[in-house]
Amino acid sequence: MLLKLLLNSLFFLSKKVYISINQIKINFIMKKIFIFFIFLLFSFSVQAKVKSKDISFPKHFYVEQIETCPYFLGSDKFSSEITKDRIKSLLNLDWMSEWAKGNSRSVNHENLSKPMKSFSIATHNAVGENNKESINEAKKIIVELAKKDFLFNTISRKELKEKPRCWKDGNPEAPCWYHAYEFARDSFANLMIIALYFKEDLNEEEFKIVNKYVEKMYKKFIQPHQFIVDDKGFYAMGNGGIPNLVYSNWANDKKLAAKEFNFRFKNIEKVFYEDGYINNNSFRGYRGLWYHSYGLNSALGYLYLAKLWGAKIPETVMKKVTKAAEVLNLGIKDYEKFSSRKYDGDQLNNNYKKKNARMHTHQDALAIDTLMEMVVGVTLEDDPRYLELRKERGMDDLVGFNANCIK
Numbered sequence: 001m002l003l004k005l006l007l008n009s010l011f012f013l014s015k016k017v018y019i020s021i022n023q024i025k026i027n028f029i030m031k032k033i034f035i036f037f038i039f040l041l042f043s044f045s046v047q048a049k050v051k052s053k054d055i056s057f058p059k060h061f062y063v064e065q066i067e068t069c070p071y072f073l074g075s076d077k078f079s080s081e082i083t084k085d086r087i088k089s090l091l092n093l094d095w096m097s098e099w100a101k102g103n104s105r106s107v108n109h110e111n112l113s114k115p116m117k118s119f120s121i122a123t124h125n126a127v128g129e130n131n132k133e134s135i136n137e138a139k140k141i142i143v144e145l146a147k148k149d150f151l152f153n154t155i156s157r158k159e160l161k162e163k164p165r166c167w168k169d170g171n172p173e174a175p176c177w178y179h180a181y182e183f184a185r186d187s188f189a190n191l192m193i194i195a196l197y198f199k200e201d202l203n204e205e206e207f208k209i210v211n212k213y214v215e216k217m218y219k220k221f222i223q224p225h226q227f228i229v230d231d232k233g234f235y236a237m238g239n240g241g242i243p244n245l246v247y248s249n250w251a252n253d254k255k256l257a258a259k260e261f262n263f264r265f266k267n268i269e270k271v272f273y274e275d276g277y278i279n280n281n282s283f284r285g286y287r288g289l290w291y292h293s294y295g296l297n298s299a300l301g302y303l304y305l306a307k308l309w310g311a312k313i314p315e316t317v318m319k320k321v322t323k324a325a326e327v328l329n330l331g332i333k334d335y336e337k338f339s340s341r342k343y344d345g346d347q348l349n350n351n352y353k354k355k356n357a358r359m360h361t362h363q364d365a366l367a368i369d370t371l372m373e374m375v376v377g378v379t380l381e382d383d384p385r386y387l388e389l390r391k392e393r394g395m396d397d398l399v400g401f402n403a404n405c406i407k
Helices: 002-011 028-046 081-092 095-099 110-128 132-147 158-162 177-197 204-225 241-251 254-271 285-309 315-333 335-339 368-376 384-389
Strands: none
Touching: 081 110, 081 132, 095 110, 095 177, 110 132, 110 177, 132 177, 132 204, 158 177, 177 204, 177 241, 204 241, 241 254, 241 285, 254 285, 254 315, 285 315, 285 335, 285 368, 315 335, 315 368
16 A cells, blocks of 8 residues: 555656556656665565564563672662661652652652662662562562552642643743652652562562552553653653553563553654754753753663563664764763754753753763663763762662663
């Protein structure tokens, strides 16, 4: 059918082209054009989409088998009462009240993100050491969180329509309701990753409780908008794609995983430009480089998972993300040249004062250097301010894992 449409379009290019069902007569010039169209048609057909049969879920989400990784993750363990108390603080957390203390420029997330990171690290250490006592502690906490409907009362993406946009009128002090939703969604995704670490250790009753909570959260925070993006920028957790992948892993839904990869590859192709800049991220004023590296780190983590799970990444996506890694290095070496690139789109979130500048790689991208070399073969330039600010150990909750623990 597509071939017939292409041939019909050629009729309007020349009266010397005669097309019938059984015979095609083309003069010499039109024959070249015809061959070109056939080549395009063939190119579209060979760039096959990811299919469910291509997908293979690793046991522990980002690796087949977790190993101990204290040097890069840290030493948080359930044997520490301080660590346990920090994690259990999540049971009484009022996230919407915490969020309300922030604004469009800065998110007040420490009382959510810090205990979540400790939970991830302590569980990773427990599973890596095969410490049954600590694994049981992790199970108890996640079951209690599930019973309490942790984060469920957070504003949903649907409810955001009734709220003003972030950076309203370009004001950095304006509330950003999207942050409340985004941090809840991504924290839930990280909680699912934790649950995946010890899923096989859950008994029937524990699994029933956790799975009921997972399904409830998925239906509110992920499913309604899982394949809807506004193609403005690329942000945490693969721009919302990694929560889809985590759920597909939990539910053993390979069809969903394949659909997610196909959707997100198109999203990356659209917002990552040919010259390596990223729509929105790279053009946020004094924080342009900071958010460029933030988006790059998120994309690199996503592409690593795609390779691991068996999804074939389009060549155009690899080229654009590779170029984005090179542009990060440009910004580190020559910030003025990096920031001289003009942007024609609408931009409300770039109104930063110089005193709030972040002209370095994002410190939360803990292992961006490892991901760059592993995924696109680019070495990160020396960035002293980044190295000073980033933590030596921890969990990268922008992608759900620390890439340094892969090796």
